[in-house]
Structure formats: structure tokens, C-alpha cells
Amino acid sequence: MKTLYFGDVSVDKVIDGIERFPALNAFPDIDMELFDQNIEWMHSFYEPASKMILLSMHSYLIRTKTLNILVDTCIGNNKHRVGQGPIYKQNEGILSHWNNRNSDYIQNLESFGLSTESIDIVMCTHLHADHVGWNTRLENGTWVPTFPNAKYLFSDEDLENMKKESNSPFDEYTKLVYQDSILPIMESGQATMIDDSTDLGREINLIKTPGHSPGHYCLEIDSNNKKGMLTGDILHNPIQVTCPSLSTVFCDDKDLSNQTRMKIVDNLTDTNTVVLAAHFSGTTAGLINSHNNSRRFDLI
């Protein structure tokens, strides 16, 4: 993705990796013909031969005149990612390489001319394992905040939900994520709960969008009449633009996730608002456009 400019705000994509994931595992309820019917514009996001969707794992680096904001921190390095957990169990073979992985994420971030010290805000759209990984890094056997000067923004609902799941003997996986990627931030005093007083400057708004997780947030950029929407995990693949009532196996509350997605997709259709989803691959940024009585995602 080339650097995008919204008035005084710029946005870059910092890559942690690209995942290939079986479409039917991600969307157990899907009619696979949907992909074939939309293949003309889906080639960056779906491999027809293997029936895999491509899931990019990236952060968005937002720079305003006063703040360097990192949205979502992907999977991370050296994390111990094994054990029981509802989603992990169903996809054990596919996700096993998240265990003790090693990516060039920090070098990718630094290629934008920034150090880890220069990040002011880390905003997690939600607290799933692929959005909090680089919150911390391993230093001499201890998990420490990767961004020592940043305030980390978490949603209260997600944190409470995560604590509850971490205590469940059936969700060892969430416990690992909580202990290595959330707890060190709480203990360092860098965690702040999102509320009405959260202020990221007049160009940035946080929008509560529950469903995928109980306290999921989208982030809207509105500067000099240029608009962008970071949709987090409201959307995992652009097929959900064509069929917004299609939740993934990763969604905590499928019905609420569908309601939220349908509303957001409706609001974004045929506007000039650039959509920046957490997992779209290719050049990632695009517009939701009406097309032949349907909708599609056009990369820009």
C-alpha cells in the first residue's frame, strides 16, 4: 500500500505477515459459489485453486501533526501459541506456525523512519491474538512493552471478556495471549481504557462496533473532507462486502457481528470513504461500490 493522505493525516501499512486460510474454515456458512461469481475482482484476496483466502496481518501507522498512532499489533514474535481454545482446536494445523514465530515487523516499522520509542498511541481494535501480539516483545526472558512511550488503548468490555475466558480451563490459548501481550501492559501502567473522553485529535474518531468481539472499535479519519475508515475485524475478506450477513468462525457473537457489518457496509457503500480493513491483502485500501445490483470492493 502506498502512503495514503487524508488532509493532515497520513496512513501506512506495517506488515507482520500474510496468511493463507481455508475459506470454508473461515466462513463455515458460505456458499463457495460466491467466490466464483465474484472472482473477477477477488484475485488479490482469494486463491480459487486451493480455495484459500489470503489474510494480511498488518498494523496501520497513522501520523497526525501531533501523534504517531499504531492501530493493531498483529501476531508478534516468540509467542507461545499452543493449547486448547475453541478456534485453535478447529484450526490447529493451520495456526501452529504462530507458535514461536519470527517476523521482520519491527524492521518494517522502522523503514517508515520511526523507532519503537516514537509511537505515542497503540490502539487495539480488539484483543484477539492477531491484534495484540506486538504489544510486547521478549527481553531477557521477560515480556516488556514493545513501545515504551506509548499509551495503549484497550476496550473495557474486551478486557473483561478476556479475563473471563482466561480463567476457563477450556481456553488455555486466550490465557497465553492475556499473560504475554496484555498483562505486561497493565503492569507497566501504559494501558488506558477507551471511553468518551478518549481524544486522538479532531481528525480521529473511535466508533464502537460490537459483535466480532464485545468491545470492538473502528477508527474513522476525517481531515479536510477526506475520509477513511479502519474497520478492524468487521470485515475479514471482501466477499463480506458482497454478502455482509456472513460472519467468520472468529466472530464472538455472529448475529451482532452481522448486524454491525451490515450497518457499516451500508454506510460506506458508494461514498468516498477509503476502507482500510485489518486483514485485506494486496494493496489493501479500497472503496465499496455498487455494481450490477450487488456490491464489490475496488482497490484504489
Ligand SMILES: [Zn+2]
Ligand atoms: Zn483479526
